[in-house]
Amino acid sequence: MLIYIKGLEDERFVRPLQLIANLFFEETEITMDESQDSELVIDFQLMEAEKQVSATAVLTAKSSGEQYKASYGKAVTAAGGKEYFKQVKTIVSHVYLNVLQDYTRMIQKWGILTGIRPTKLLHKQNQAGVPGEEARRKLQEEYLITEEKIDLMQRILDRQLTMVPDLYEVKDEVSIYIGIPFCPTKCAYCTFPAFAIQGKQGRVTSFLSGLHYEMEQIGRWLKEKSVKITTVYYGGGTPTAISSEEMDELYELMYEVFPDVNKIREITVEAGRPDTITPEKLSVLKKWNIDRISINPQSYTQETLKAIGRHHTVEETIEKYRMARASGMNNINMDLIIGLPGEGTAEFGHSLAETEKLMPESLTVHTLSFKRASEMTLNKEKYKVADRTEVEQMMNMAEEWTKDHDYVPYYLYRQKNILGNLENVGYSKPGQESIYNIMIMEEVQTIIGIGCGAASKFIDRETGKIEHFANPKDPKTYNERFSEYTQKKIDRLNQLFP
Numbered sequence: 001m002l003i004y005i006k007g008l009e010d011e012r013f014v015r016p017l018q019l020i021a022n023l024f025f026e027e028t029e030i031t032m033d034e035s036q037d038s039e040l041v042i043d044f045q046l047m048e049a050e051k052q053v054s055a056t057a058v059l060t061a062k063s064s065g066e067q068y069k070a071s072y073g074k075a076v077t078a079a080g081g082k083e084y085f086k087q088v089k090t091i092v093s094h095v096y097l098n099v100l101q102d103y104t105r106m107i108q109k110w111g112i113l114t115g116i117r118p119t120k121l122l123h124k125q126n127q128a129g130v131p132g133e134e135a136r137r138k139l140q141e142e143y144l145i146t147e148e149k150i151d152l153m154q155r156i157l158d159r160q161l162t163m164v165p166d167l168y169e170v171k172d173e174v175s176i177y178i179g180i181p182f183c184p185t186k187c188a189y190c191t192f193p194a195f196a197i198q199g200k201q202g203r204v205t206s207f208l209s210g211l212h213y214e215m216e217q218i219g220r221w222l223k224e225k226s227v228k229i230t231t232v233y234y235g236g237g238t239p240t241a242i243s244s245e246e247m248d249e250l251y252e253l254m255y256e257v258f259p260d261v262n263k264i265r266e267i268t269v270e271a272g273r274p275d276t277i278t279p280e281k282l283s284v285l286k287k288w289n290i291d292r293i294s295i296n297p298q299s300y301t302q303e304t305l306k307a308i309g310r311h312h313t314v315e316e317t318i319e320k321y322r323m324a325r326a327s328g329m330n331n332i333n334m335d336l337i338i339g340l341p342g343e344g345t346a347e348f349g350h351s352l353a354e355t356e357k358l359m360p361e362s363l364t365v366h367t368l369s370f371k372r373a374s375e376m377t378l379n380k381e382k383y384k385v386a387d388r389t390e391v392e393q394m395m396n397m398a399e400e401w402t403k404d405h406d407y408v409p410y411y412l413y414r415q416k417n418i419l420g421n422l423e424n425v426g427y428s429k430p431g432q433e434s435i436y437n438i439m440i441m442e443e444v445q446t447i448i449g450i451g452c453g454a455a456s457k458f459i460d461r462e463t464g465k466i467e468h469f470a471n472p473k474d475p476k477t478y479n480e481r482f483s484e485y486t487q488k489k490i491d492r493l494n495q496l497f498p
């Protein structure tokens with residue numbers, strides 16, 4: 001779909017308009033060049049008077065001659081610069097979305113929002129002291145978000161502030177993410193650093209010595225600066241893919257080098273692949289007081305697991321879950337994915353029915369996204385997935401099921417290329433929400449990434465400005481360069497915490 005945008009000169013509009021168009025059509029292109037053979041023409045008129053901007057958009061479908069028109073205007077608070085453009089962009093997006101909705105007869109429940117973290121918008125208002133009703137009105141009127149999604153955002157915000165009452169002050173602390181890049185086999189939809197562990201013991205050993213070094217250095221820095229740790233999260237890969245002895249050493253080191261480990265609010269270890277869980281590993285997790293683990297079924301249909309390259313059985317997921325329970329783990333998360341190849345409401349309904357037999361403390365419901373580098377995207381024709389309506393039905397099923405079983409939504413994020421423009425939602429039993437997930441989603445504090453592929457997110461405590469820094473994704477490069485990467489992080493941390 002090629003859309004010709006008329007009447008807007010500023011090239012900065014192209015990207016946001018393209019992102020919005022992608023909500024309606026696959027592979028959209030935006031052009032400001034009239035000579036190109038576009039299917040739709042959208043003609044804008046922008047009126048900028050003092051402190052008031054109005055926009056009108058007229059959409060013309062070239063083939064049918066159909067036309068749709070929308071207008072909107074509002075006061076702008078900024079006098080110029082980036083903030084002014086941002087406010088004008090919201091007004092332009094508003095009329096643009098309206099004409100596209102009229103033309104396609106599709107309603108975008110998230111309105112003009114195309115970003116990953118919609119709840120941040122509500123937090124921003126809340127932090128600025130905007131009263132609840134006014135914030136809601138703003139989301140509805142300016143951003144065209146539906147009531148249903150605003151309710152969801154509000155419920156999430158309330159849960160987050162109950163779980164972390166000092167959410168707006170935790171910027172003086174940090175969280176730690178530790179990336180272990182090994183898995184038993186690679187899943188088809190995966191783009192995480194996940195290297196098959198079989199026969200690679202030498203590589204695992206040298207990776208772990210790099211990781212130990214990073215933990216020691218970062219731990220020393222935290223102690224020197226008296227910076228507290230809010231949460232620690234072991235992800236990957238599959239952190240339980242390494243041996244129980246290696247896990248034991250790693251957690252022992254964590255207690256030795258990190259400050260006040262007993263006061264850390266939450267330590268999570270992803271045990272995502274059930275085929276990595278053993279009684280020995282569970283007793284190591286217990287020994288070191290790991291608070292929360294994740295065992296991820298993704299689906300309870302065996303053919304699906306096979307199709308996506310997860311070499312474990314449905315029974316194994318259930319068996320390992322029960323084993324973890326029996327070993328005393330009392331905060332277990334399980335992930336399900338909506339829209340896996342070959343799956344529709346029947347298979348998803350089955351997954352929910354199976355979940356009911358286990359009742360984990362939290363359930364994260366992802367919607368399948370075609371990530372650029374995954375096997376699934378590269379061979380798209382091999383994988384048949386449900387259409388938008390069915391994906392939406394499955395999402396509603398998850399919402400109803402969690403409500404009926406007393407789970408509450410506590411974080412959400414959207415992804416690009418997500419089926420049906422929906423979202424991923426983390427549900428949990430009240431009081432069992434993962435604090436780390438809240439930290440990462442709301443971007444309220446610095447997260448130091450340690451290990452392979454670990455992404456650090458540095459947040460300026462004054463301005464809130466975010467800076468990303470990623471460790472190398474493959475163990476070989478990591479093993480060669482970990483000390484240099486550690487130093488770069490410490491240099492940056494010194495600027496943020498002088």
Ligand code: SF4
Nearest residue numbers: 183186187190194237
């Ligand atoms: S278990 Fe997770 S990290 Fe490992 S290959 Fe599968 S999706 Fe990727």
